Amino acid sequence: MTRTNIPAYRDLPDDVVADLTARMYESRTGVRWMVLIAVAPTVAAVHQSPSRALILSAIAVWLACIVRIAVAETYEWLGDRSQSRPNQIRWQTAYGIGGIGLSVAFAAFTALVILGGDSPMLNWALATAVGMAYGPIPYVALQPKVGYPQTTIPLAVPAIFLTTLNDTTSTYLAVSMIVGIVSVLGHCRLQYARAVEALLDRRSVDRLATTDPLTGLWNRRQLEAVVRQALQEKLDGLHWLGIDLDRFKSVNDTLGHESGDLVLRAAAQRITVIAGDDAFVARVGGDEFVVLLSGDRHRARMVSERISDALGTSITVPQGTARIGASVGVTAICPHDTIDGIARRADERMYAHKAGMRAAA
Template identity: 40%
Template sequence: MHAAFAGLSAAAVTAYALAGPDLRIVVFTAATTVPIITFLLALGAGHLTDRLPWLAATAGLGFLSLGQVLWPDWIPGHHLGRAEGSTTDLVMASAHLLFLIGTASALRRHGRKDPGGLIDAALFGLCAAGPLWEWLIGPNLGPDATPFGEALVLADVLVLSAVLGCVIRIGVTARRARGPLAYLLLAGLLTLACDVVSVLTVHGTSVWTAQMMMLAYLTLAAGPVLPSAPLVTRPESGRSTAEHPPLGWLGAALCANPVIAAVQAVQGNRPASVVLPISTMIVIPVVLLRLRLLSAQRDRAERTLAHQAHHDELTGLYNRRHIVTRIDEAVHALEQRELAEVTLLLCDLNGFKPVNDRLGHQAGDLVLQAVARRLTATVREDDLVGRLGGDEFVVLLRGAHPAGGDGVAARIAEALREPIEVAGTTVRIGASIGTARAWPGAGLGRDELIGRADAAMYVAKAAQPTADDRARPVPVAGPV
């Protein structure tokens, strides 16, 4: 494929250079039809499974072909770069807008969890368009340029820069699609270079502009036929965002226009341009939005870390460190007579080890998660449930409970006796529960409270039948 592209490009460039004026139009028109053919063939063969982005690009190629039909001498006759505001100028700008829609659609598929990627692509366009316009395009526009034509050229530069930004951003995450992305990126760079070269050579030959544009068409044609082309619109598993937020874009976006203005002030040979204030007005809200997204990402990360620091990863209950801290707080509140009573329940599962031994640790994890849900459902909203580790759980009742500690323990034991279905099998477990109660003036600290609950739990466990095998799994359809 690469050899075919190189050979076809060399043949097209050479043929255009050697041909006469009339034949050059034929050579150029033939080059513009190649990407339409490859795009339609790739879509028709089902090679490009995600059709919408590629169809948008194909529609853009159709617009370019329409412009070539309406004005076949537009590029060979060196009308590109004059900013005349013709119909063909409008058609070309519209075609590139369709390319932007296609690439932005592909980027959105990769960046569903990374909206900052879309903003970074927009910032690329805004940062790149300003210097190109102020230093290369604007000062060299000829007398044929009209306000509408200048606006179309500026819009085209902005759109092409945004297309390049989208392609680059896709390449950050879609590493396996970098082959076709390289061709698409080269096509965009060549098209953007044509805009600049056509203005710089507006009073000279159009051969360079036409040859670069043909190369852009042929480069674009190679992208969809590569084997990895479908990956351009298919996010890779586990890669939805770039590893590091590209803060450099924000600095470039904020500095680009002031640097241009400083250079113009030093040169002092050009009147002030309205492009700088307009683009700055666009850049500022985009940068603020990017900062807002970064701040939101940081807040989410902090909330995640805080949750992980206080909660058990498997069950979602409070972990040992947090529950011990809350016991200390409850005991202190008891001493200050802010609470009338504190009750601590330690729960050790009976029959859990056979579940792990016979069904595996994954089934054991499902049992622990079911236990966590049942424990949470048996207590009040102000009470706390935690996992100490393994199959040991703790319940902290803050304040007097209508059913009392023994009543809550009975409800927990009843809830845990209900069968649990895991991996197509029903198992039964139980729990040994030890209860300890403290009240104002009792003088019980955290360690004493836990010690009493632990001792009561072992007494309850000793009274249980020794047949832990009652947790033996039975088929769902059988008796339980």
């Protein structure tokens, strides 16, 4: 059963749009076969047909296939799921131009074959038109603005021209083409809904597997994946801020665990706001957080001090007022590091900070 509340395309998350784009371009293998299929009628039209228009239209089909392949190969070379949403839309537009152009060229070829009355060529053209309508549905339906015209043009144009022949067989063929249009439109809608539903479901599962359910922050698993990727790419200027809440146990003991959960959410929000949009914030334990921050040492220390100050401010909950604090350990991430080594250094500095605060008190 497919959802009935599939969001409009403009409301889809950026990563879902990127996945749809990548899936659309998986059709390049089928287009290569289409080029081979188009070679035979091109050669036949050149050698047998007296119609220059038919010859040119057959060549246009072949050239449209070449353009379509070129667009697909360019995406394989330059395209990526990590690109911005506007870039994904541009790739989809390029895909649509190539695919719809191919449909128009083939529809023109089929129309000229119908008018020319070459029965063997007509049989081939109509069969191929049906294949061109149904074959790409798993790919083109992923962007309705592309899918609807690309799948209906190969059937609609022959249907129109078949009605001009004024014979019973042609009329039946035209009716079957019209029925085919209704069918492919329904298949396109169904394919789009199923693909989007699957991607949204996978996104929800991925989100549950990588986030902390209480605070909505990333969890330890995702933190380790991000750090591992950063180490592989040898990123510079990345700092690990290990944060441990002070006196949190007393909050649970005096105000209750429900209040403790509210305090954790409030602490997570304060950390996220101070760290900024470009930071990665994770909850890795009961009262432990980690911030991955890009920039120099000065920025890392400044952010750590602001986090410590913010968490030192009391947090009001329905059961009373929670007064906690935070100890922060800051360490730079080096290309030769390991995750355990980074965490150990940050913990050592965090405990040194905690001991210094106790001594000062």
